[in-house]
Every structure is written in C-alpha cells, then in structure tokens.
Amino acid sequence: MTLTKEAGRYGMERQPFASAANVSERLAQPPALAISTVIFALRPSEASGRPTLWLPLVRRIREPFQGLWALPGGPLTQAESLQDAAARNLQDTTGLAPSYLEQLYAFGGLHRSPSQRVVSIVYWAMVQPTEAEMAQESENVKWFRADGLETLAFDHNQIVDYALWRLRNKMAYGPIAYHLLGETFTLAQVREVYEAVLDRTMDPANFRRQLKQTAHIEPTGEYLQGGKHRPPRLYRYTGNIAEDSPAPHPRADNA
Amino acid sequence: MTLTKEAGRYGMERQPFASAANVSERLAQPPALAISTVIFALRPSEASGRPTLWLPLVRRIREPFQGLWALPGGPLTQAESLQDAAARNLQDTTGLAPSYLEQLYAFGGLHRSPSQRVVSIVYWAMVQPTEAEMAQESENVKWFRADGLETLAFDHNQIVDYALWRLRNKMAYGPIAYHLLGETFTLAQVREVYEAVLDRTMDPANFRRQLKQTAHIEPTGEYLQGGKHRPPRLYRYTGNIAEDSPAPHPRADNA
C-alpha cells in the first residue's frame, strides 16, 4: 500500500516535498488570511410558498471578479477571534444576529485568487427569519436561493456546496433545525424545515414521534391562531446547541 | 431570543464590532499562519499488550515553550496546498506515508502564542503500523500515548483532545478504522482498534455481523499463521475512503 495508491483516496496532490532549508524563503511573502461566512436563512419560495434555503451574497466592487457575487467576508482583524470575525461579517452584511455559528473549513488551494494567494477560513451560520425579515437588501447585497446559484467569484460555488452538504448532514442528526426558526414554532414548521433542507417529504406522524423522543422541545401552552383550520400547538426549543453530535469543538476558538 | 442569550450557546465572546473604516490598520501586521498535524498510530500498550493510540510529538528547541513537547508543524510554504503542507510535516517527522489525512480545525484564538498572534490550521492523520515500525525516534521526536498526555506547548493539549474526540466520532460510523491497520488484518484486529479508540469492549459475534453487512471488506483467502490457536482469516479493505459520512469535502483543498 504505497503512498501513490493512497494519495488518490483523499485527493492529495503528489508533489516533491520542499526541503527544510528554505524557511526564510517561505516566509518572504506569507499568504493573505481572510474570513468568509455562508449564511443560511429560511424564506418562502416564490413558486410554491413553502420555505426554502436562502443566503446573502455581496457584489464584488473591485478586481478580481469585479461585478460577480461573492460570500461576505474580509480580512482578519488583530483584535478579534476567528469566530468574532465571522460574526462581524454577518452583522455588517445582514444586520442580523447569528442563531448558530460554526467553522466550516479552511480553504487554502494555491490558485483560489488570481493574483495573491489567499487562505480563507470559512464559517457557516444560520439566522432566524423573524426580526427585520432580512430586509436589508441593497445594490450590493442580495439574497439568493441556495440551490441553483449562478457562477460566483473565486471558488465560492464549491464552498457553498460544501456548506450545504454539511448542513444536510448535521440536520439528519442533531437538533440544529430550530436555529432556522423563530423562538416558537409548530411541529409542522419543523417538519417543513427538514423537508426543505433534506429535499424529501416526511411522514407527519412519524416525524412527531421521533421529535418527542429525542429532541428537547416543550409546548409553550399557546396555539398558533389565524389559520383556517385547527390551530397547531406552539413549541419552544430547550436544548443546548453545544452538545450536538457530530459537532464542532466547544470553545475551540477561544484560547 | 437576543444575541446575548445566543452567544452563550456557541461560546462566542461578546465584543464591540470593529468599524469597517480601519481596514488598513488591520492589514498592518497580519497573523502568522502555521500548519500542524495530529498523527495517530496504533501501538501495543506496555502493560496489557493490547493496541492503543499513540502520537508523535516534537520537542521545542526555542522560545516560546522551549523544552516542551508540541505537535509537528511549521509555516505554510507558498508552493504547497494546506494538505500538502500537512503531509510534509508527517513525512519530515515520522518518515511514514499517511494512510488517512483530513483537516481538523483552524485555531485562531488571540493568545495562543505569547508573542505574535498565530493562526494554526491543524490536520489529523492516521498511519499504518507496518512499515518502519515507526522507529524514527530521536532526541527531539518521541511517541506518546494519546491519553494522559503531559502538558504540551501552546494549546496543543486541547487540539489533541479535539482530534481524539473527532477520531472517536468518525470511528463510530464509517470505515476509517482500517487506516490504522496494515493492508491485511483479521476481524479481531479490527475489533481491537474499535475497542482501543472507543474504550469499550464489543461483542465479537455482533461486531462480525455488522462489519460484514456495512463495511467493504473481503477475505484474502489466507490465514494468519503462528498463533497458538485456530488461525483467523485475513481480510482486505476494498472501500473508498472518500465516501465516508460525515466526512470532509473531497478535494476541498484543491482549487
């Protein structure tokens, strides 16, 4: 089982190893370090009216990729941790507070940006659709449907795809779905989130049974009024997001 | 559901957001970027003789933390991707080829290093115990048991703990265990890996049944000779590591 055989498995490019002698040369021009954030929120689809995934993008106002849409991001400030930087991006872009925030991946390919080499540490977040209704669209900030995106700047299409993949993976287990909803919600709304993200219908009865067993939710005692039919019971999330599994390391960012 | 309430959930530190005006100031002194690798391998325990997890550490030969043990790592070369840099660390340190290599996490706390701020992109790897028997110990490179480590340099204890947590998590599902073994192995050896990493005994009969159903292995037709008892059948791993779930994005590092 040689290295060459193994290399194909995890996509490592074979390449002669640099000698340890030219350390000074390596440090000559360190790569730029950027923080970006993939922000997911729920919005009713124009067509069906059912909730679907959306994310905000910003328009590039300079080269490279001027005019194209890109993930919100920027350089890392000296005074802020990685997670703080991601949260600040989110605040600057949408004006919303993140209901969930987690590191996605560090992208460090050699040719992600045409001129200088850029290493991007990307976070992904979820915001609740309640406050402000995510209204803060402008000339250079716009919300897009998460699936079927047009061509974005840099490798941001791949990054969004990866974030979507991880969102779906985390959704399958763990109670993250609640962070796309408001403070209170009906069980049908939770199911709609699962159906939208995982892209398949689920039996309402079985879904209810499973939720009551595993997830930490409790009825508020109130009911959602205003509908045309029997008003559904409202619930509240009571669990702690830090114990999701598989999940990121709690406080891994703080040191 | 305010930001303050939410902040406690994922451990984000509340902090005034920097204004967008002082971008030039931010770029004045960019953080240093380092690549480190947590390398796991299987070794028989001195006491019980059963296989346990070990990892190689290097001694710091300069300040800060001079004399303490640390994860192998170094700066990022301009010409190599993040994963290549991690693989080079592994090669320089152990001389072994990685059987598995995956990004762990980007650690970017403000005070990880006393003097300059350092952002570390950490990978974790698994090597097979066969070739070279991991013999390459020296004055400044030594193997340690993964549990019960002494105090390491920087925040490397936390990083190792996180890597262990993720290894256990990945082991529970997915067929990564084979990457700690050689090309051929017995089912009992696989079970011993699970027992060592997950730290609990497993029923041999049930373990066999599950493996045959899910994991992709096939008998080689040969048997392991030399034991005192009935010779066990030898197996070979036939699956593709890229389809593990949950897993890192295939080729996320290449762009």
Next chain:
DNA sequence: CTTAGTTAAAGTCATGTTGACTACAACTGA
C-alpha cells in the same frame, strides 16, 4: 345548526436492526 373539508395528534402493524446470549467448529499444546 349541520356538514364537508382540513389538519393535528395518536395508535397500529410489519419490518429491520441491535445487543445479549448460546452453540458449534477449528486449532494448539499438554
């Protein structure tokens, strides 16, 4: 007031998986 229509909510049943356990086979060494 009655009834049709819709949704919430709970229950039923067959199927598959899991963990604990038993039984048998194969081999070594005394």
Next chain:
DNA sequence: TCAGTTGTAGTCAACATGACTTTAACTAAG
C-alpha cells in the same frame, strides 16, 4: 485424547423505523 482458546454462526427479545389508519379539533360553506 483432552482441555483450553478463539473463530464463526445462529437464536431471541427489545427497540426503532416506515407505512398506514383512526380519532379529535377546528373552520367555513350551506
């Protein structure tokens, strides 16, 4: 030949899952 050990297969109850049925609660039309 026998005792001891390990590989291998099978059984069984407990449990979770998916598909489905049934009842309850409510609105709106007639």
